[in-house]
Amino acid sequence: MAGSVEQIREILKRELKNLAPEADLDALDPTVDIREELDIDSFDFARYITAISEALSVDVPDQDALKLSTLERAEQYLAKI
Amino acid sequence: MADFTLPSLGADMEEGTLVEWLVKPGDQVKSGDPVVVIETTKGAIETEIFENGRVGELRVKVGERVPVGTVLATIVSSEPVASQTSSGVRASPAARKRAAELGLVLADIRGTGPGDAITLPDVEAGEKQALPTTEAVTGTATEPAPQQSTRLKRGFDPELMRQAIATAMTKSKRDIPHYYLSTQIDMQRAQQWLTEENATRKAADRLLQVVLPLKAMALALRKVPELNGFYKEGVFEQFEGIHIGVAIALRGGGLVAPALHDVDRKTLDQLMHDLNDLILRARTGMLRSSEMSDPTITLTNMGDTGVEQIFGVIYPPQVAILGLGKVVERPWAVEGKVELRPIITASLSADHRVSDGHRGAIFLNTLNKLLQTPEAL
Numbered sequence: 001m002a003g004s005v006e007q008i009r010e011i012l013k014r015e016l017k018n019l020a021p022e023a024d025l026d027a028l029d030p031t032v033d034i035r036e037e038l039d040i041d042s043f044d045f046a047r048y049i050t051a052i053s054e055a056l057s058v059d060v061p062d063q064d065a066l067k068l069s070t071l072e073r074a075e076q077y078l079a080k081i
Numbered sequence: 082m083a084d085f086t087l088p089s090l091g092a093d094m095e096e097g098t099l100v101e102w103l104v105k106p107g108d109q110v111k112s113g114d115p116v117v118v119i120e121t122t123k124g125a126i127e128t129e130i131f132e133n134g135r136v137g138e139l140r141v142k143v144g145e146r147v148p149v150g151t152v153l154a155t156i157v158s159s160e161p162v163a164s165q166t167s168s169g170v171r172a173s174p175a176a177r178k179r180a181a182e183l184g185l186v187l188a189d190i191r192g193t194g195p196g197d198a199i200t201l202p203d204v205e206a207g208e209k210q211a212l213p214t215t216e217a218v219t220g221t222a223t224e225p226a227p228q229q230s231t232r233l234k235r236g237f238d239p240e241l242m243r244q245a246i247a248t249a250m251t252k253s254k255r256d257i258p259h260y261y262l263s264t265q266i267d268m269q270r271a272q273q274w275l276t277e278e279n280a281t282r283k284a285a286d287r288l289l290q291v292v293l294p295l296k297a298m299a300l301a302l303r304k305v306p307e308l309n310g311f312y313k314e315g316v317f318e319q320f321e322g323i324h325i326g327v328a329i330a331l332r333g334g335g336l337v338a339p340a341l342h343d344v345d346r347k348t349l350d351q352l353m354h355d356l357n358d359l360i361l362r363a364r365t366g367m368l369r370s371s372e373m374s375d376p377t378i379t380l381t382n383m384g385d386t387g388v389e390q391i392f393g394v395i396y397p398p399q400v401a402i403l404g405l406g407k408v409v410e411r412p413w414a415v416e417g418k419v420e421l422r423p424i425i426t427a428s429l430s431a432d433h434r435v436s437d438g439h440r441g442a443i444f445l446n447t448l449n450k451l452l453q454t455p456e457a458l
Contacts, residue, residue, distance in 0.1 A: 020332070035386050041330065042289055042384045043360050050284040062279040062287055 008056070008078045012071055015051045019044045030071035045069075052078070083132055084152040087119065090126055090373035092252060092397045093245040097121050098146040099153070108136045110156065115369060117153060122238070122245035123337045124366030126373055134158040242335035253397050257312075260438055261392055263428035264445045266452055268408055272423055274455040290408070291382050292352045294427070296458045297451035298380060298403055299323045299345035305444040307436045308401040308429075309377045317400065317435045326376025326396065327356065329363045337363050338379050338396060339372035349458060383407045390426045400432035401441075403448075 013025045020038040028037065035045055049065050052058075052074075058081050060068065068074040087097055097119040104116045115127035116136075137155035141147055271293050279287045302309045302323050310319040323345045326338035341347075341355055362368055379402040381393050391404035406426040413422035427448060431441050451458065 022332070039332070039386075041386060042291070043357075046284075046287065046289055053284040060284060062282075062284075063276065 005075050005079050008075050009071070011052065011055045012074055012078075015048055015055065018051070019048055028071065030075075033069045034071065035069055082137065083134065083156045083158065085116070085130055085132065085154045085156050087147055087149050087151045087153055088128065088370055088374065089149045090119070090121055090128070090370050091123065091245075091249070093249040094121055094149060096146055096148045097126075099141050099143055100125050101143060102139060103127070104136050104154075106136050106138060110134060110136060113371075119370075121373075122241040123373065124363075124368065126368050126370050128370040130156070132156050132158075239334050242331075246335065249396060250394050253395050257395050257397060257400075258433040259395060259430050260433050260441065261428065261430050262438060262441045262445055263390060263426055264442075264449060265411075266425050266427055266449045267413060268423040268425050268452065271452050271455045272408075286350075288349055288353050289356075291384075291405075292349050292356065293452060293455055293458060294382075294405055294425075294448070295325065295327075295341070295344060295352060295356075295380060296347075296349060297448050298378075299325060300451055300458070301444050301447040302378065303345060304447050305436075305440050307440060308431055308444055310400060310435075311377070311398040312400050312432060312435055313398045320377045322375075322377065324375045324377045326379040326399070327359065328379060328381040329360055331364060337368065337373075338376060338381075339363055339368045340376040342371075342375065378402065380405070390428055392428060393430045395430055395432060400435045402430050404428040404430070 016023065016025055016034065016038065019040055023038050028034070034040055040048065045065070049060055049068060052068065053060050056078060058078065060081070064077065067077045090097075099117060100120045101118040102116070103118065104110060104114075110116055110130050111133045112131045113129055116130045117128050119126050119128050134156040135158075137157045139154050141151065141153050147153075268290075272290070275288060275290055275293065282288075306319050307317070309323055310317060312318075322343055324340040324342050325344045326340050328336055328338040330336050339359055341352065341359060344352065347355065359368075359372070376396070376399060378399055379393070379396050381391055381402060382405045383389075383391055385407050387407045389406040389409055391406060393402035393404040395402050404427070406428075408423045408425045410421050411424040412419045413424065414420075415422070427445055429441050429445055
């Protein structure tokens with residue numbers, strides 16, 4: 001377990017803010033694909049996965065990376081890992 | 082004695098603003114050293130010198146805007162000075178950017194990195210000691226700006242960049258008789274190989290799919306070298322070095338396509354490392370002059386949020402651009418059966434003054450073939 005859902009959410013939002021500083025993350029629908037909603041390309045998405053892995057000291061396998069493409073799914077996935 | 086002049090860092094550049102000197106009179110410089118930061122429509126560029134010697138006089142001051150060709154400094158060719166240790170201010174790109182945001186002068190910060198280079202933590206430490214100076218540049222939105230100075234802005238100005246793109250693309254469409262080819266490539270083997278390779282790696286060391294076509298493109302260019310070079314004043318010059326300009330979209334609009342050097346001679350790991358570095362610096366507005374002026378061909382990659390096919394516009398004086406669409410699952414005939422396969426559409430726009438569709442087709446077919454043996458890339 002990587003941490004409480006609140007902690008995870010905070011870290012996800014912090015890392016998203018790094019990639020998309022102009023985005024209003026409080027208004028972000030947690031069920032939408034952040035790559036489309038925030039215009040995050042494959043390069044930035046890989047950086048996002050790396051940053052989250054390091055911040056939470058977890059290893060997200062490459063084939064699971066897309067499970068982190070919405071805030072809600074990412075929280076569920078990371079809370080279980 | 083030689084003059085160091087403001088180089089043209091792209092077909093669309095006419096002038097630049099001096100943001101920072103990285104050397105001072107008396108410093109030894111060697112070919113390839115970044116010596117000055119120039120603000121252009123593509124962001125701030127660390128401009129390199131291609132001369133060995135000692136810096137004589139600095140002729141242009143920080144903040145001055147000058148046309149391409151202006152003498153920025155004089156270089157005295159000299160014997161090596163053994164006791165000379167000063168070599169300007171060494172700093173990482175991240176440190177340089179942060180210092181600019183905070184309005185700190187790099188020379189006032191003590192470096193603790195390799196060769197006393199200034200690192201990001203050094204800048205953060207320096208911030209606590211130093212007050213913003215008149216060199217302050219506009220801060221970013223995440224930090225309170227030290228001063229609302231608008232004289233110099235790090236990064237890029239979307240309006241100026243749009244003008245620069247318009248100039249280059251108008252020239253391209255006016256002067257270059259483009260021809261267009263495309264082919265569909267089965268990426269199953271490439272993706273399988275990549276999945277296996279990445280399964281053993283930590284997130285930070287994983288390869289992105291784009292490095293495979295990038296390397297394959299460079300190797301295919303060895304076979305069809307007339308796509309790799311410059312067409313200038315009625316003459317085509319073909320180059321040995323394969324320096325691929327990688328189109329990088331910037332948040333807020335606009336794009337740059339700086340060079341990854343010698344792609345055909347690098348391993349996939351090296352390419353991934355260099356690509357990461359290049360993209361980050363492109364987005365923070367700190368590219369090097371050689372990266373701006375060296376691309377011999379361009380790659381524009383849609384990535385996974387794009388569309389299936391792209392028809393690129395050649396960036397003059399280059400003579401070709403390769404476009405890659407996003408990978409899509411499509412029914413595909415394999416040995417008499419229909420299977421679902423990940424398919425990518427590769428398209429080539431090339432200059433008919435230099436090559437023909439026949440040669441362009443050989444290039445795309447070679448690219449396809451190379452991507453079927455990813456382990457050999």
